[in-house]
Amino acid sequence: MTITFITGANKGLGRETARRLVELGHTVIVGARDPEQGASVAEALGARFVRIDVTDDASVTAAAADVAAHESRIDVLINNAGISGPHDDPAGLTAAGARAVFDVNLFGVIRTTTAFLPLLRRSAEPVIVNVSSGMGSFAVTHDPARVESSVVSPLYTASKAALTMLTTQYAKALKDIRVNAADPGYTATDLNAHSGPQTVTEGTDAIVRLATEPSDAGTGRFIDRHGPVDW
Template sequence: MTMTFITGANKGLGHETARRLIQAGHTVVLGARDPQLGGAAAQSLGARFVQIDVTDDTSVAAAAADVAQHEKSIDVLINNAGISGSMGEAGELTGSDALSVFDVNVAGVVRTTTAFLPLLRRSADPVIINVSSGMGSLAATHDPTRLESSIVAPLYTASKAAVTMLTTQYAKAFTDIRINAADPGYTATDINGNSGTQTLTEGTDAIVTLATEGPGHRSGRFIDRDGEISWS
């Protein structure tokens, strides 16, 4: 039985990922910041809820300790929690705006990965999936045929570029763990006011692929629902 922990899973991509992986036979521990929303989401899916605020070291450590006590180990960690942050004029952004986005989207990945490494290393086939975005891709944001090139969102895009680079660096550092990044694509979620053209199921295809592909696949990849992509 594959044991999977997902952050930010009370709604959107995280919730749909949990649903699909449970359907695929995974045992899912659903992580979320809000106990009421997270608990209700977990109950509706048949998952166990663990409270986690990825911006809080104490909360992340407590979540890892909770999973260690109950599940003993995990096979798949999905770093899904993320925010868009301020979408105001670029010239009006502040350092505080930047810190708040990077605290969730980047530092949150670091906190959670570090805390859950001991649990992953008890698995015969440990996997980390970081939910990134084509919005952080130099290639995509400079390609006039792609939607990413038409959107100005300095903080979100920079944070997702950082997540993809974190993924490649972790893949080099932790050669005993398969670590990859997933681009959901332009999916209807709260982050974009549900304006995305893809359904949640389509948006979770890459994440589910990485969570279910099994041993023997490469680490350090960046994929979307159509396969491996370049972010340079």
């Protein structure tokens, strides 16, 4: 039985990923900051809820301890929790605002990955999937044929570019774990006021693929639902 822990799994891409993986036979642990929403989603999907706030060291440590006590290991960690940050003229950016976005989108991944590494290393085929974005890709955001090229979101894009690079560094260093990044694409979620043309099911295609592919599929990759993403 594959045991999968997903952060930010109470709504949007995280919830849909949890639903699809439960259907595929995974034992899914719904990680979310809001206990009421998280517990409700877990019950509806046939999963288990564990509270986690990826911006809080104590919360992340407690979540890992909870999983260690109940499941003893995880096979797949999906770092999905994320926030969008301001869509503003860069002249209005502040260091405090940047810290808030990076604290979830990058530092939260680092906190969670570090805390859950001992649990992953109890798996025969451990996997980490980082939910990044084409918005952090130089190639995608400079392609006039892509909607991402018209969006100004300095902190979100910078945090996702950093996350993709972090993914490649984890992949190089963690030889015993398959580590990849997924670009969901422009998907209708709360993150963009449901303006994206893709459904959440389409948006989770790359995430689910990375979470379920064979052990020899490769590490250090960045893919969307159609294949590799240029960076």
